[in-house]
Amino acid sequence: MSELSVNHLLGIKYLSKEDIELIFKTADHFKEVINRPIKKVPSLRDITIANLFFENSTRTRLSFELAEKRLSADIVNFSAASSSVKKGETLIDTVNNILSMKVDMVVMRHPNPGAGIFLSRHVNASIINAGDGAHEHPTQALLDTYSIRERLGEVAGKKVVIVGDILHSRVALSNIFALKLQGAEVKVCGPKTLLPKHIESLGVSVETDLKKALEWCDVANMLRVQNERMDISYFPSTREYAQQFQLNKKILESLNKEIVVMHPGPINRGVEITSDVADAENAIILDQVQNGVAVRMAVIYLLASKINR
Amino acid sequence: MGQRILLNAVEINIILHRLACQLVENHTDFKNTVIIGIQPRGVFLAERIIKILREEYNITDLDYGHLDITFYRDDFRRGDKPLEANKTKIDFIVEDKKVVFIDDVLYTGRSIRAALTAVQSFGRPAEIELLSLIDRRFSRHLPIQPDYNGRQVDAINEEKVIVNWKENDGEDVVYLVSK
Numbered sequence: 001m002s003e004l005s006v007n008h009l010l011g012i013k014y015l016s017k018e019d020i021e022l023i024f025k026t027a028d029h030f031k032e033v034i035n036r037p038i039k040k041v042p043s044l045r046d047i048t049i050a051n052l053f054f055e056n057s058t059r060t061r062l063s064f065e066l067a068e069k070r071l072s073a074d075i076v077n078f079s080a081a082s083s084s085v086k087k088g089e090t091l092i093d094t095v096n097n098i099l100s101m102k103v104d105m106v107v108m109r110h111p112n113p114g115a116g117i118f119l120s121r122h123v124n125a126s127i128i129n130a131g132d133g134a135h136e137h138p139t140q141a142l143l144d145t146y147s148i149r150e151r152l153g154e155v156a157g158k159k160v161v162i163v164g165d166i167l168h169s170r171v172a173l174s175n176i177f178a179l180k181l182q183g184a185e186v187k188v189c190g191p192k193t194l195l196p197k198h199i200e201s202l203g204v205s206v207e208t209d210l211k212k213a214l215e216w217c218d219v220a221n222m223l224r225v226q227n228e229r230m231d232i233s234y235f236p237s238t239r240e241y242a243q244q245f246q247l248n249k250k251i252l253e254s255l256n257k258e259i260v261v262m263h264p265g266p267i268n269r270g271v272e273i274t275s276d277v278a279d280a281e282n283a284i285i286l287d288q289v290q291n292g293v294a295v296r297m298a299v300i301y302l303l304a305s306k307i308n309r
Numbered sequence: 310m311g312q313r314i315l316l317n318a319v320e321i322n323i324i325l326h327r328l329a330c331q332l333v334e335n336h337t338d339f340k341n342t343v344i345i346g347i348q349p350r351g352v353f354l355a356e357r358i359i360k361i362l363r364e365e366y367n368i369t370d371l372d373y374g375h376l377d378i379t380f381y382r383d384d385f386r387r388g389d390k391p392l393e394a395n396k397t398k399i400d401f402i403v404e405d406k407k408v409v410f411i412d413d414v415l416y417t418g419r420s421i422r423a424a425l426t427a428v429q430s431f432g433r434p435a436e437i438e439l440l441s442l443i444d445r446r447f448s449r450h451l452p453i454q455p456d457y458n459g460r461q462v463d464a465i466n467e468e469k470v471i472v473n474w475k476e477n478d479g480e481d482v483v484y485l486v487s488k
Contacts, residue, residue, distance in 0.1 A: 002393055029394040033380070037402070038430040041380035305385065305392050
């Protein structure tokens with residue numbers, strides 16, 4: 001019986017290549033399930049999952065919720081805005097209170113890096129990290145690489161450039177780990193102020209010229225400019241950022257090949273990517289969203305099977 | 310560990326022809342009937358029977374699919390049962406159709422119970438029948454019986470029935486293995 005090597009999904013860093021293969025294989029089956037007339041399986045009837053979102057989210061939260069419902073799990077939702085966190089309750093207390101209502105699994109988004117890891121050491125439940133600050137967002141990286149595999153056949157040997165705000169991006173870090181683990185070549189591209197120092201130590205190359213990066217790659221993953229995480233000014237203006245790092249029709253047409261365009265959402269149309277490019281045939285942005293449900297179903301299903309009765 | 314042969318290749322061949330013949334008797338031209346092999350091992354049996362239906366009864370217009378029941382099992386997290394799914398391929402709607410499930414061994418009946426739930430995701434069948442090659446008749450946990458049956462076997466719970474197929478395992482043979 002093959003199973004995951006981990007009991008929590010805290011980051012791609014803790015997964016093996018075999019884990020990712022198992023998740024993808026399972027996701028293939030769930031993708032078939034969610035395209036049936038009745039899109040639901042009863043596997044997780046006896047599992048209760050708490051979705052704890054200490055930070056805003058639309059896509060990830062909906063995607064997790066749908067994945068849980070399609071597996072027939074019972075779910076409780078929690079968002080920090082309307083909770084006792086505002087009254088000064090600690091994270092462990094909040095979660096332990098929820099767990100004492102017999103919850104088996106926790107999906108958590110939190111603004112602090114390492115929140116999931118901290119929680120996994122202190123509470124008795126399976127934890128899925130749905131984004132912890134600027135650290136990791138493992139399910140996003142899994143669905144991104146799953147979408148690359150679906151479009152291009154495999155991830156190994158493909159050249160992927162991640163463009164934009166690498167410094168504040170958990171999507172970038174998780175994607176780098178996931179892509180490297182599966183044998184892809186990775187380049188990061190963006191203004192120098194948004195590229196972390198020593199990023200090369202992760203085995204990626206650095207490019208500050210978007211045109212050169214695009215000429216090199218098979219896939220371009222365009223990240224959102226995260227204004228909410230920028231406490232200081234990292235570039236002079238949005239307009240100047242767009243002039244240098246925007247993916248638009250003109251730059252795509254100047255390449256002598258077709259590349260796959262990805263974006264983890266939400267899109268700032270007209271900043272990092274233009275509408276005509278985001279809606280074009282070689283953009284797999286909406287495939288990423290659909291695959292997100294199947295991949296999250298696979299992760300939840302595989303982790304749930306390891307919960308002791 | 311001892312094993313004895315329950316059915317050899319010749320006997321299996323005779324039984325397959327009889328089962329195909331019985332299906333034709335009830336479903337004539339298969340216009341309103343679909344055949345579904347239960348993953349993983351029922352698929353080999355289903356494909357054999359379909360081959361006979363095509364070649365000897367000239368039934369070519371036949372809807373055939375395979376159904377995986379992994380996500381519908383009632384023993385999730387209850388032991389070391391396989392977690393890994395197989396492919397489900399049903400590219401037709403079973404609404405108002407007669408469905409024939411095909412599986413190699415009918416044992417506790419729990420797989421078929423799961424299959425009965427699983428097939429509902431593809432519509433509401435008019436009726437469902439079950440064809441199995443081996444019926445371990447004294448081992449049932451649920452009130453499920455086959456409509457078409459190759460051979461009844463009285464095996465105790467410690468014993469295992471293993472069905473091998475030429476295309477997958479090298480030869481057609483059914484073993485009864487005791488631990």
